[in-house]
Amino acid sequence: MRVTLLKNIAGIFLLPVAWVWTVSFVASLGRVTVHHQFWATEDFWFFSLGVVIWVLFFTGCLYLFGEPRGRWLYVLGHEGTHAVWAWLSRGRVSEFKVHRDGGHILTDKPTVLVTLAPYFYPIPCILLLVLFAVVRLFYPLEEAPPLLQNAYFFMTPMGVFFLLFGLAWGFHISFTVWMIRRGQSDLQMHGNFFSLVLIYIGNLAFLSLLLVLSASGTGFRSFGLELLRNAEDFSDGAWGGLVEFWKFCVSLRNGN
Secondary structure, eight states: OHHHHHHHHHHHHHHHHHHHHHHHHHHHHHHHHHHSOGGGSHHHHHHHHHHHHHHHHHHHHHHHHSSOSOHHHHHHHHHHHHHHHHHHTTOOEEEEEEETTEEEEEESOOOHHHHHHHHHSOHHHHHHHHHHHHHHHHSOGGGOOOSEEOSSOEEOHHHHHHHHHHHHHHHHHHHHHHHHHTOOHHHHHHOHHHHHHHHHHHHHHHHHHHHHHHOTTOOHHHHHHHHHHHHHHHHHHHHHHHHHHHHHHHHHHTTO
16 A cells, blocks of 8 residues: 555656656647648558547447457457566566456566556557568568559558558557556556556657657657757746745745
8 A cells, every 4th residue: 555655656746747748749749740741641641540440440339339349359469568578577477368358467577567568558559560670671661652543542551551550559549548447457556646647658658759750850859859848848837836836835924
C-alpha cells in the first residue's frame, strides 16, 4: 500500500511532463500541418484511413456483439509484450498462458516497464515495422510504382504500409482503452493514477516518434528544442505562480 501511494505521488510529478509533451506534440503537428502540408501527404491520409477503418470496425462489433472481435489476438500480443520486456530486463518467464478472456505470465522481474509495456508499446506496429525493414532490404518500397491509379484514387506500396500501420495502431489504442476501462490488475499493481499517467506519456512518445520520422519540417533536434522551450515556459509559469501564491499568503498573514 505504501509503495502504491508513493508511486501515485510520483504520478503527480509526472503530470508536468505529460503537459509539456502534449503541448510540444500539438505545436509540432500544427507546424508541419500548416507550413509543410503534412495533412496532404500520402503518409497522413492512409495512416488516418487505417485508424478510422479499425475504429469503425471495433465500435461496430461493440454495438452488434457487445464485445470486440480479435480479443485472443490482442491478449496474445499483450502477454507477449510482457514476456519480451521481461527478457529485455534480464528476467525469466516461467509461465505463459493465453486464452480468449485473458492471460498471464509469471516472471521474476515484474518491474513497472514489464507490467505496463503492453499499454504503450504497440506490438502490432513494432512487428509491422520489422516486416517493413526486412522487405526493404530486398525491394525499395519508396520507389515502387503505384499498385492502383486512376483519375480519382491512387495507392502505392508505401500507402499500403501506412494503411496497415494505421490499422495496427488503431487495434492497439482501441483495445488498450477498452481493457483499461474494464479494470486491469497490471495498473493496480503500481497504482492506477501513476500507471495511467505513464501509459499516456508512453503512447504520446510513440506518436511523437512517428511524427518525427514521417513528417518533413521536423526532426529529433527540432522536437527536442520544442520540448525544452515548453519545459522552460512551464517552469517559469509554475515558479511565477508559486511566488504570487506566497505573496498572497504573506498578505493574508499581515492582514492586508
